[in-house]
Amino acid sequence: MTRQLTPDTFDKIRPYHDDEVPGVLDRLAHDREFLDAITRYRLPRLSRHAPWLARRLAGFGLQRQMRGIASVGDFQDHIAHYMRRMLANTTDAFEVAGLEALDPQRAYLFIGNHRDIALDPAFVNYALYQAGRSTVRIAIGDNLLQKPFVTDLMRLNKSFIVPRSARGKRAMLAAYQTLSNYIRHSISVDNQPVWLAQREGRAKNGIDRSDAAIIKMLTMARRQEDKNADFAEAIRELRLVPVSISYEYDPCDLQKARELHAVHTAGRYEKVEFEDIRSIVAGITGYKGRIKLTFGTPLESEFASPDAVAAEIDRQVLSGYRLFPSHQMALEASGLAPDLVDLSEVTDADRRRFDERLAGVPDELRDWWLAQYANPVLNRAGRANSND
Structure with missing residues (x-):
């Protein structure tokens, strides 16, 4: 039986509409926790000694910056300014490949590898924005929405909510039926592109592998409509396009190494409060070196199973992944596969930068830090062993 979709079916998970933007911005300008978060980074001394004044100044500043923003498009224009500044200050190059081969008039479900909480979809969005194309609706887990102001900011930026806490x-x-219906509706009815990670959570160990359970979720809406629906056709109508993003350096690499080490030695890792938000800030402000974003080709073959779809996504992600000197030098330092090491593009400057970063890694975290950069080389060769 076909599920009846009403105008409010997706209200709890969808991004904000244009007519909601002014009210949300006004709410943010008076949100005490949001203003405190801003002042801790922008006015740290004043926020300690006169928090009420810092909060008031932040509120005035926010209202001034948001003046004239009346739609989601206006908000994303504002974000694009900060993206350009972030690229100039924290990266050496941002290269995009494959986008020109995709129809600019069609919506696609971009499914990509996942290294940074916020920046992976942000760079996809920036590439689309620069090309004059529609930006994506971004899947974000509700575990990250720990505060109302975080939810507001994400939904203003076309994020929709993945229900991990149900x-x-x-x-x-x-919850997942609603999510599947929303993604299908975005592509097939609204003609709006979507970004989704190939697995839940970041690949902290540098091994990019798709989760077939996500593919099953994506086809739930079609199966709910027609239990005899052809699986390959359900995949084709979603217009899945694998996307691969590679960072020369990960601003969160040390934190990821610490988490991997804790899981290995203690069996678990306990996050501190708002750790994910701090990771978002670190990713935005930290040095990333060069970045390569590669758009693959739509999945239009006669796929027989979720595992087959996941395997094709993996193939395209790995083939599009740029291996930087940092990856090769990490593999060399790890000693894991000398036959795979290629130092032909490594310059003296690359070596100095790598050695400086490695020197700042505590001895007990060294192997875990190196693995994040070495594993993409091993994974492409089919030799990576998951320790995440």
């Missing part, structure tokens, strides 16, 4: 099989099934 409890019980029935609630989880209903």
Whole structure:
């Protein structure tokens, strides 16, 4: 039986509409926690000694910056300014490949590898924005939406909510059915592109592998409509396009190494409060070196199963992944596969930069830090062993 979709079916998970933007911005300008978060980074001394004054100044500044923003498009124009400044200050190059081969009039479901909480989809969006194309609706887990102001900011930027905190099989099934319907509706009805990670959570160990369960979720809406629906056709209608992003350096590499080490030695890792938000800030402000973003080709073959789709996504992600000197030098330093090391593009400047970063890594985290950069080389050769 076809599920009846009403105008409010997706209200709890969808991005904000244009007519909601002014009200949300006004709410943010008076949100005490949001203003405190701003002042801690922009006015740290004043926020400690006169928090009320710092908060008031931040509110005035925010209202001034947001003046004239009346739609999601206006908000993203504003973000583009900060993206350009971030690229200039924290990267050496940003290269995009493959986008020119995709129809600018069609919406695609971009499914990519996942290294940075916020920047992976942000760079996809920036590439689309620069090319004059529609930006993506971004899938974001509700575990990241720890504060109302974070939810507001994400939904202003065309994010929709993935229900990771639903409890019980029935609630989880209903939540994922709604999510599947929303993604399908975005592509097939609204003709709006979507970005989704190939797996839940970042690949902290540098091994990019798709989760077939995500593919099953994506086809739930079609199966709900027609239990005899052809699987390959359900995949084709979503216009899946694998996307590969490669960072020469990850601003969160040390934190990821610390987490991997803790899981290996203690069996678990406990995040501190707002750690994900701090990771977002670190990713935005930290040095990234060169970045390569590669758009693959739509999945239009006769795929027989979710595993087959996941395998094709992996193939395209790995083939489009740029291996930088940092990856080769990490593999060399690890000693894991000398036969795969290629130092032909490594310059003296590359070596100095790598050695300086490695020197700042505590001895107990060294192997975990190196693995993040070495594993993409091993993974492409089919030799990576997951330790995430």
